[in-house]
Amino acid sequence: MRFLTFLLWLAMVALIVFLATQPVSLTTHFVTAMIIIIIIAILKMFDRRGALRAVVLALGTSIVLRYVYWRTTSTIPPVDELANFIPGFILYLAEMYSVFMLFLSLFAIADPLNRPRRTLARDSVRPTVDVFIPSYNEDKELLAITVSAAKQMDYPEDRFNVYLLDDGGTDQRLESNDPQVAMAAAERRRELQQLCRDLGVNYLTRARNVNAKAGNLNNGLAHSTSEFVAVLDADHAPARDFLNETLGYFAVDPRLFLVQTPHFFINPDPLEHNLETWTRMPSENEMFYGVIQKGLDKWNGSFFCGSAAVLRREALEESGGFSGLSITEDAETALGLHARGWNSAYVDRPMIAGLQPETFANFIGQRSRWCQGMLQILLLNNPMLKRGLSIPQRLCYLSSILYWLFPFARLTFLFSPLFYLFFGLSIFDASGAEFAAYTTTYILVNILLQNYNWSRVRWPFISELYETIQSIYLGRALLAVLVNPTAPSFKVTTKGETTRFSRISELGGPFYVIFFILLAGIVAMVWRIVVTPSEAGVALVVGGWNLFNMLLIGGALGVVAERRQLRSSTRIAIERPAEIIYGDRVIPARIDDVSVNGARILVPANAMRSIRAGERIIMRFQPMAPLATNELPLTVRSVVRDEGGIALGSEFAVDDVRQYKMVADLVFANSDEWSRFQATRRKNIGVVRGVIEFIQLAIFQTVRGLSYLMRSAPTNKKAAQSDNAAAESNAPSAPPTFAGADPNAVVTGAGSTAALSGVPIGRSANHTPDR
Structure with a gap:
């Protein structure tokens, strides 16, 4: 059935491609595109499932493909003009990457799956479960709360065991040549052993810190025997109903290896805290857990996210345990099991509460690990080449992996207008009329499609802001993997920080430099309009693009202008x-x-x-x-x-x-x-x-970010x-x-x-x- 659905989508895309490449006049394209935009805007008011959803996605795709055809055949500078061609072709590649990612994401979320609840009945047979809480350097108090919550889950006491897997008190650390490290490890082991005795759970450590979190979890597997394994990060406390709301899915599918639930966070990330959007705007992770995972689930492609999940031991033992080739052991483990013919399920009910990084520096450190790990999977365990996966599964994994290449595209979009404003280079050959007919309608369709698919979980331009604040540093992290795919190592993200003073983040400097460079671009736009009135149209268009980039960077200034955290x-x-x-x-x-x-x-x-x-x-x-x-x-x-x-x-x-x-x-x-x-x-x-909200937020945060700079x-x-x-x-x-x-x-x-x-x-x- 899934294969037939895939073929149907393939045939529809082929038809759309054929229609998109037919020669029509500029006026005809513009009028047709605007009619389609109006139709999409109207259809947004109706049910967003089934046939109407397919119609909206098909209409939007036709405009995007029409833009791609025009962009490819008419706008790239001549090769013999290298000064124009090189930056122009780089911009073209960045756009084509964005279009490709749009198509992959539209396929992945074409028909999100909302699974019915399968709560275990009180009189049903309860399978045995081992609850693993891997830890490395977290405080005893934080671990005490997580362990206590896990121990108190509403499940028969004789049917589940809780294990605190301590990688901070290993024999290797106790025998360290650094006396302070050895002393701290010994004290940690003593404290956590006593904590586990007091709370009635199992303490488990190992000889050496091999393969980071994956190795720690595999050590847990080697010392336990239950049918299922629940994994909780050290700062992820479960609700009482977690096991009863997840284990029922395994009973109806003997080939199900995973039930993943959302990661719900009880504290704001640096963007939400510093921009003060925590209580009124959907959190960043809700786009992934609220829509994308449900879309992946439709194609049997939802994957393990490292915590808040239950896995079948039989499947893990068949594949040799948790994979440790990359530093994103969760997605890599799911990829291997999907390739072996096992199934996964995603349940959209938050049943754990965790912590996010509080400072911008730790936020970047966490995202650097995520992007490096996903790129490692692409280079070392490519889903497109892996036997056993269905075509939809390959595309789903490819979408999740290639997303992390966004820093290259985002940085290209950020600096491209400056090639014209500063140097007069023509990197995008198009008249004002062509730009209005093609580029403007393409942008409008993109905004409408994003709002159609993500309206309740992501507001306009918030994704662009999140990507912008990460791109400056993630680009370097990605290059490190490309140079040496096995070099990155797993680093635990610090959580639970407070800051005494409001201050500019130690990583904030580049954003201020970029802001003033873009501001100089506005000055250059005015100069070009005054000196060369005949180019006023082009200067205004490119200047408008640069102004939008300034809004993004202005919002980023608000993120790195960190408010104090006294609570x-x-x-x-x-x-x-x-x-x-x-x-x-x-x-x-x-x-x-x-x-x-x-x-x-x-x-x-x-x-x-x-x-x-x-x-x-x-x-x-x-x-x-x-x-x-x-x-x-x-x-x-x-x-x-x-x-x-x-x-x-x-x-x-x-x-x-x-x-x-x-x-x-x-x-x-x-x-x-x-x-x-x-x-x-x-x-x-x-x-x-949403657009008005973003503009207001960006202007206010620009002023706030600059005010921080004015402090001594x-x-x-x-x-x-x-x-x-x-x-x-x-x-x-x-x-x-x-x-x-x-x-x-x-x-x-x-x-x-x-x-x-x-x-x-x-x-x-x-x-x-x-x-």
């Missing part, structure tokens, strides 16, 4: 009854929101009139999981009184690691919280409003040194505030496990964030 964890809005034990009194209360560090508790107005910040209280509540105790000690950090009662901003005063089970129960037990918060951000604002360099340098010193000392780098605390009340003494968004997850997206 240490994300608040989650909940409604749970509780009791407060204050002295010899028991007072009824309600938990209003929680974080991994504290809670905001509401009590009656007259119940605790004498309470003051710094006092210690006990909170008692009914946990969702059966626990040995339901009492959790708190330290009051702020007291806010009003006519409705008293709000206590409190810090968890954990003095026994087993109390982290209660913290995990409060924060991570209910996956419905993640779905509700996700739904508040997944909204289609439309093309026109010694101040920024001092701030950076202070943050680095705090990080190296393993102390909180800033005094964090806690859930429910007065935004102006700064407290000390908290461990850092996550960066805090200003809005509690679960609240309305219209809630005003703390600033």
Whole structure:
């Protein structure tokens, strides 16, 4: 059936190509293209599945192919004009790469699959599961919460085992020639062994740090026996329903090797934090997990993403375990198993909550590993040459891999206008009328197609902004792989950072340089219009392109102008009854929101009139999981009184690691919280409003980014040194505030496990964030 569908699509594309290459006048093309654009805009208002979806994609594809034909046959400068031809042909290749990626992505998401839920019934047979939590250098407190959440999943205790796979306490590290490394590894092993004993889970390490995460997971396989393996990153805490909502799919398909679920994050990435878009705009990963993975799933091409997944042991053992040839062991493992005839499934329900990098430098480090690993797969394990894959699967993997070549195209688009503005080179041979008829309609169709496919998970030009902020550094990372495909090594991304001062990122310099170069391009455009009025049309068109690039770089300035992070964890809005034990009194209360560090508790107005910040209280509540105790000690950090009662901003005063089970129960037990918060951000604002939003954001962030530059360099340098010193000392780098605390009340003494968004997850997206 899939093969017949593929043939149908192939025939349709052949027909469209034939029609796109027929000679027509400029006016006919323009009128036809505008009619098609209007039709697509109208069809956007109807159901985006089935036949109508195929019609929209076919219409959009026809305009794109028409542009490709014109661009290829009419606009490339002559070869004998090398000064024009070389940059012109590079620009042409960048455009053709973008068009090719558009076609691959349209194929991949042609008919996204929404799988029905297959929740395990209470009386169904429960297969055995080993839960692997690989770790390298994460804090004990973060691991305690993740392990506690995993241990408390709603699943029979005798049917699953939790393993903390510690790669930071290996024999190799204990025997290091560096005494500090050896001492730290020994202390880590001792602490984590005790942690695992206290929480009732298994501690496992190995002799040597071979093959990074893949080797660590394979060591787990060698020391366990369950039918299925669940993989959770050290900062990915599961909800109670994770196993019950994933294992049911394996029962209906004996050849299913993987059930992957989304990576949901409870803190903003650097773009979301610094641009303050976290609560109102879909997160970056929602485009991949909300649409692309479902599209890949239709072609049996959804792949393992390293965490939040369950895998069948039989399949892993057949292929020799987790693959370690590249530093993206997850996608490589899935590729090998798909080639062996195994199937995968994607379930679009967030059931884990994880952390993203907080600083721009760590964000780039994470993305560098991703792009290098995917390029390694292309060079060392090319899906187009791998036997056993279907044609759709090859195209799906190719789409996911080749996407990471975007830095070359993005940098080309960024600097191409300057060849004309600075040097007068003609790298794009076209009249103003041809540009209006072909290029303008092509751009409009692209915007409409993106909005049609991604409207609820990606706003206009946000992808371009994300790609721009990565391209400066990822281009170098890709070149390193091309030079030596086996050179890159796995590096763990630092999470849970706080920053004491607002400052320009240590990686921000190139963006300011590029901004001023593009600004000089605007000056050059004005000069050309004044000096050569006959070229005013071309100068305005190229200058407009350069102005759009300035908006992108202006947005990037806002990203690298990093706002301070004083909060240490994300608040989650909940409604749970509780009791407060204050002295010899028991007072009824309600938990209003929680974080991994504290809670905001509401009590009656007259119940605790004498309470003051710094006092210690006990909170008692009914946990969702059966626990040995339901009492959790708190330290009051702020007291806010009003006519409705008293709000206590409190810090968890954990003095026994087993109390982290209660913290995990409060924060991570209910996956419905993640779905509700996700739904508040997944909204289609439309093309026109989306473009206006982007322009407003870019202008504001340009001004903000330049204002950071105007600050004295010694101040920024001092701030950076202070943050680095705090990080190296393993102390909180800033005094964090806690859930429910007065935004102006700064407290000390908290461990850092996550960066805090200003809005509690679960609240309305219209809630005003703390600033």
